[in-house]
Amino acid sequence: MTRPQTTRKKRANGMESRQRILDATVEIAGERGYEGTSIAAVSAKCALPASSIYWHFKDKDDLIAAVIERSFDTWLASVTLPDHETGTPLERITAMAGNVAKSLTDAPDFLRLGLMLALERRPAEPRGRTVFLQVRAIAHAKVAEVIESLFPALDEEAVRMLATYAVASADGLFVHREINGDAVDLVALFELHAQLVYDAATRMPARSKA
Amino acid sequence: MTRPQTTRKKRANGMESRQRILDATVEIAGERGYEGTSIAAVSAKCALPASSIYWHFKDKDDLIAAVIERSFDTWLASVTLPDHETGTPLERITAMAGNVAKSLTDAPDFLRLGLMLALERRPAEPRGRTVFLQVRAIAHAKVAEVIESLFPALDEEAVRMLATYAVASADGLFVHREINGDAVDLVALFELHAQLVYDAATRMPARSKA
DNA sequence: CTCCAATTGGAATGACCGCTACGGTAAGCT
DNA sequence: AGCTTACCGTAGCGGTCATTCCAATTGGAG
Numbered sequence: 442m443t444r445p446q447t448t449r450k451k452r453a454n455g456m457e458s459r460q461r462i463l464d465a466t467v468e469i470a471g472e473r474g475y476e477g478t479s480i481a482a483v484s485a486k487c488a489l490p491a492s493s494i495y496w497h498f499k500d501k502d503d504l505i506a507a508v509i510e511r512s513f514d515t516w517l518a519s520v521t522l523p524d525h526e527t528g529t530p531l532e533r534i535t536a537m538a539g540n541v542a543k544s545l546t547d548a549p550d551f552l553r554l555g556l557m558l559a560l561e562r563r564p565a566e567p568r569g570r571t572v573f574l575q576v577r578a579i580a581h582a583k584v585a586e587v588i589e590s591l592f593p594a595l596d597e598e599a600v601r602m603l604a605t606y607a608v609a610s611a612d613g614l615f616v617h618r619e620i621n622g623d624a625v626d627l628v629a630l631f632e633l634h635a636q637l638v639y640d641a642a643t644r645m646p647a648r649s650k651a
Numbered sequence: 652m653t654r655p656q657t658t659r660k661k662r663a664n665g666m667e668s669r670q671r672i673l674d675a676t677v678e679i680a681g682e683r684g685y686e687g688t689s690i691a692a693v694s695a696k697c698a699l700p701a702s703s704i705y706w707h708f709k710d711k712d713d714l715i716a717a718v719i720e721r722s723f724d725t726w727l728a729s730v731t732l733p734d735h736e737t738g739t740p741l742e743r744i745t746a747m748a749g750n751v752a753k754s755l756t757d758a759p760d761f762l763r764l765g766l767m768l769a770l771e772r773r774p775a776e777p778r779g780r781t782v783f784l785q786v787r788a789i790a791h792a793k794v795a796e797v798i799e800s801l802f803p804a805l806d807e808e809a810v811r812m813l814a815t816y817a818v819a820s821a822d823g824l825f826v827h828r829e830i831n832g833d834a835v836d837l838v839a840l841f842e843l844h845a846q847l848v849y850d851a852a853t854r855m856p857a858r859s860k861a
Numbered sequence: 862c863t864c865c866a867a868t869t870g871g872a873a874t875g876a877c878c879g880c881t882a883c884g885g886t887a888a889g890c891t
Numbered sequence: 892a893g894c895t896t897a898c899c900g901t902a903g904c905g906g907t908c909a910t911t912c913c914a915a916t917t918g919g920a921g
Contacts, residue, residue, distance in 0.1 A: 455867070460915060473773050476687035490870055491910080497868095501909065535657020557770045559830050560763065565684050574830065603829065605835075606843055617815065620784070622771050625815075633816055637847040644850070665898065690879060700900055701880075711879065767900090 459497045461487040466508045467550050474557050475505060475567060506568040509558070512550035513576055519544040530587075530591050535635045537587075542631035545615055552615055582610050592642045599645050608639045669707050676718045684767050685715060685777060716778040719768070722760035723786055730754040737859055740801050745845045746823075747797075750809050754757035755825055791818050802852045809855050817848045819837040 465486035470478040480501060482489045498504040521544075523536055545552060555573035586602035589595070595603070614634060618625040675696035680688040690711060694701045706712040731750055738746075754763060765783035795814035799805070805813075823842060828835040 472771065474683060474684045474686060474771050477771070477773065493869055495910070515667040535765070553770065556826065557767070560767045560770070560826065561684050561687070563684065563687070602839070602843065606824070606840060609827035609840070610820035610844070611823065612826055613819040613821065614816070616766065616770065616822055617819035617828070629812070630819070631817060633812065637851050640850055640854070641843070641847050703899060705880065
């Protein structure tokens, strides 16, 4: 994020090396978790010495956080929400869920690493975990927004609970695919999920608005 | 052989020490994951030297696997499935889901540790991970059994998908509570979950049986 | 060309890692 | 009593950890 930018051209492999380091780290961290990600292993995988890693990143925590941030950006770029509103509401949220499922299949690193970090609760919380939880909270808010716009009769508490259910279940479906491999049809599961949430919202009692 | 040779009386702190070690390990592994669980940290927490840990357990992998196994037993003991519950099918599976949610609240270590291990995919798979995945597969089969008995008209594929959705979403809801803390009402979420799955099964088309 | 800063290379740091060797101690058994 | 088994305690092994130091390199700017 911090760019010198003062007309200092990329003169050596700087940026490419940075990407190589992040590539190696995302692979190792996805295999072995936070503690299992050793600088030596990253160094071996990206064929750069440890000193280069420490030139590009302050310390291991900073490296992991950078990985989370970059994989989130990658994932965001692969989510294409259809902004034009065609079809019934159910068709629309089903399409949205399908797109999210597809993007998670294409760029799973963000959620995979994030959930791994989130499940740990070490005394000194890694910065990557904080970043993940913030992003996740935003996702929750956006889902709640969609639900509220589609079902304005629902009260706040119902919207909150449905959004929580929608996001949490989606995580679970993703984890299921991470565990059971590519044979799992994540798009189909997400579309089913969208329909269930939609049905639930339809059947929920509309109470007085706050 | 008139010499029973059965359990030699517990003459030292053997069994108690074993439990102390497991208690310490479940705490540390829940905080820091597989690699982050160091023998020295366990040793410090249970106030027993490393050599005692290695007397009771073959190696670190064996220790983690033992923790998974014990926490599974603890969890199983806290699940009380009402086998002949009265009421409608929906009421019955809702009660079942509520019981599972309550047991997961009371004894979360099994699923928490298991999911942490499951998300990692290190080259040499820890035995604890294998154990967890086996138990999880059994859980999936049991859920499929319940669904099939309640909705005999559904074809195999539909039952499989619903069971997958039911288990995976449940994991996600559990993770949500682990992340967001005790304020999350897991029982309510599980009861909602049960109802959604029930509704989905009701609405699913009944195809020809295989 | 020289100078300078961005990178890399390699080696070293002390702390910690999993694990073991081995002696001590106390409670069974005979 | 003496032998055996179960467990605890100390000390340490070889290795890896995150991190740092500092000397090379490299390429753009003057």
